[in-house]
Amino acid sequence: MSITEFAHYSLFPGLFVAFTYNKKQPPAFGAALSFFCILIPFLGLSFCHIPNNLSNYNVLTANAPFFYQISGTWSNHEGSILSWCWIPSFYGFLLSYRAKSHNVSKEQRISGALGIALFFSPFLSASSDPFVRNVFVCTEPLAESNPVSQDPISAIHPPFIYAGDVANTTTSFTAGANTVVSDQDQEPIHIWILTCRLFLTVGISPGSWWAHHELGRGGWWFRDPVENASFMPRVLATACIHSVILPRLHSFTSLLNILTLPCCVLGTSSIRSGLLAPVHSSATDDTRGIFLWRFFLFITGISMILFYQMKQQASVHITHKKEMVVARSTLVHLLHSAPAPLWYGIISPANHSIKEKHLVLKRHQ
Incomplete structure (x- = not known):
């Protein structure tokens, strides 16, 4: 063998x-x-x-x-x-x-x-x-690799993105294993969410530099849907870092933890299914995409069920200074709302392409 x-x-x-x-x-x-x-x-x-x-x-x-x-x-x-x-x-x-x-x-x-x-x-x-x-x-060499991606920085940054995305699984299942994020769970959640944010930052920063010296001053790295898909979990991780230390935001911390994993799977499903076309090429296949989209729907459904159960059973009432709670809550909600426009910018090209194909089909009918 x-x-x-x-x-x-x-x-x-x-x-x-x-x-x-x-x-x-x-x-x-x-x-x-x-x-x-x-x-x-x-x-x-x-x-x-x-x-x-x-x-x-x-x-x-x-x-x-x-x-x-x-x-x-x-x-x-x-x-x-x-x-x-x-x-x-x-x-x-x-x-x-x-x-x-x-x-x-x-x-x-x-x-x-x-x-x-x-x-x-x-x-x-x-x-x-x-x-x-x-x-x-017989196949063409570099069939799945774009020559633009033949850059040392572009070659080494994907493992950090993977490590950051998968680090969210531990925080997601910590929240799912308990009806509410307790004080004992704050430390491991804080450690793993910092790990997630660290790996994503280390992976995203070289990508920005690669776009600057490879695409020139006019090439803005965040236009690439692959990198936007990795930036959304980082935004949620940043919000979770601020919310995990506040007892009144424990339920919101659970929501952030649970949503971050579907957000990571959503990026993988969108790229690998061919829904989004990145600057640097990735393998796309409809059969692969169907499997990944089913997994995304499965993870999202479980996440919503877990959060609903936690919301029903949670009963944490700890007093804090009202000003600090309001200030931190505003910051957390602001960070939490950032992935929405990011995701809109990611799917806009795909939505525009679908509309164009629909108009072409109408003209030929």
């Missing part, structure tokens, strides 16, 4: 064992097994890209200079979905060593992080398998 085949077959056992292990055992057992079993496929794909193994279709379509060949491990569609499997399992692995065996809240957070990986693994196998072999297949 070759390294590629071994990496391919090792993707699934750890994920299923992680959700079937005996709950009397410590959470580290399932989380560690899941993490290492997904790490093997990620390393296997890297070992395919480094020696330029053209028998792998993913490597062939990302044929580029050596540095960008390595970045193809995470920058193309299959590599990005594999990253969506590996990064949540890594976060679950980190959480498992901070969790007590009897702590239900932390166990649910670990299961939630691994649940994201568990969902993306069948999607990876069904429509985005990175280990497909070439059998008399």
Whole structure:
């Protein structure tokens, strides 16, 4: 059995064992097994890209200079979905060593992080398998990579965006594991939301610099829908940082935590489904898009149900200075309203394109 085949077959056992292990055992057992079993496929794909193994279709379509060949491990569609499997399992692995065996809240957070990986693994196998072999297949080099994207900064910033997006899973499932964000949950939420904002900032800043020196002074980076999709979770994370320290805003903190994860999935679904066309190319496929949109609707529905249940059961009444609460509440609501115009700017080109096609069809009828 070759390294590629071994990496391919090792993707699934750890994920299923992680959700079937005996709950009397410590959470580290399932989380560690899941993490290492997904790490093997990620390393296997890297070992395919480094020696330029053209028998792998993913490597062939990302044929580029050596540095960008390595970045193809995470920058193309299959590599990005594999990253969506590996990064949540890594976060679950980190959480498992901070969790007590009897702590239900932390166990649910670990299961939630691994649940994201568990969902993306069948999607990876069904429509985005990175280990497909070439059998008399001829394709254009750089079929999925735009030459404009062949820039060191553009090559290294996607992993930070993925890490920031997936960090939201821990805060979302912390809010979902409790009827209200308690004082004990403030510290882990604060840590993970800061982690999310840090990774997104580190990923967004190089993208701005790339647009400046690649597209010139007239090229404004935030016109790209991919980067706008990553900027919306950062705005929500900023609002959550301000609201998590205020007891009167605990319910609003829960709402922010729950909405941030669908916001991340919304960006992924929009880009990978072909609804939005970014400046730097991404793989687009209708069949892939349908699967991702269903996942987005599923996550959004669960998020709304969780928040409704928390709103019904929450009963926290702690007094604070009225002026501070009003000032912070105004700031938080202002930051919270920012993603709405951002999302409108993202979908406007797609909406305009749909209207144009509709007018063309009317003229031909």
